[in-house]
Amino acid sequence: MAIQPTQGFLARVAGKTKQIFGIATSAGVADAGKLGALGPDGRWDLSMMPVGIGANTTQATASEAIGAGKFINFWDNAGVFSMRLADSSNGRQADGYVIASVASGAVGTGYPLDGTNAGLTGLTVGARYYLGTAGGVISTPLDETDTANVNKVSQYLGVAKSATELVTDDQGYVIL
Incomplete structure (x- = not known):
């Protein structure tokens, strides 16, 4: 059941006064002509937007459990476009995050x-972070001269905006 917005208006419907609320999500054609309302987050729901407008995202099947905020690697899992944890130790570069x-x-x-x-x-605010293991980040880049890092992924991911936010950058990666 959709949450009713807090604001509405009065309208005459079939000769009677009725309170009407805007809708915060759309079911498509069935909702044509209805007034829209912002959702509980104060934003338009993506179902209210025109085709082609919305978040730049990719849907994929997880081939393992992936926690919120983890960096992911897209791959072909027996013909199925899938995602798994990105990991510097086993050649899985970060393609994005969840x-x-x-x-x-x-x-x-x-x-x-x-x-x-x-x-x-x-x-740490302002600190630079790199791909770690199991979808995580590390604050020190891998040493390319260390033979223990051969075949590992060296990938810069971004700079911390806060203790919980990393502004990511897609600069590519290097296999050491």
Whole structure:
């Protein structure tokens, strides 16, 4: 059931005065002609927007459980476009991140780099962060001269805006 917005208006319907509320989400054609209302977050729901307008996201099936705020790697899992945890230790570069947890086998929403990942913790404002293991970040880049880092992914991810927000940058990656 949709949450009713707090504001409405009075209208004459079939000869009677009726209170009408705007809708915060749209079911499509069935809602044609209805007035829209902002949702509980103070924004238009994506269902109210024209085709082609909305968040730049990619839907993919999770091949493992992925926690909120984790960086992800897109891959071909036996012909199924899938996502898994990005990991510097095993060649899985970060292609994006998730803002909500995704269960293994479920379809989740991936957000591209060049956005703000607000699902992290313990960041230092202004510090630069790099891809770590299991979808996480580290504050020190991998040493390219260390032979222990051969075949690992060295990838700059972005700079911390706050203790929980990383402004990401898609500068690519290098396999050491």
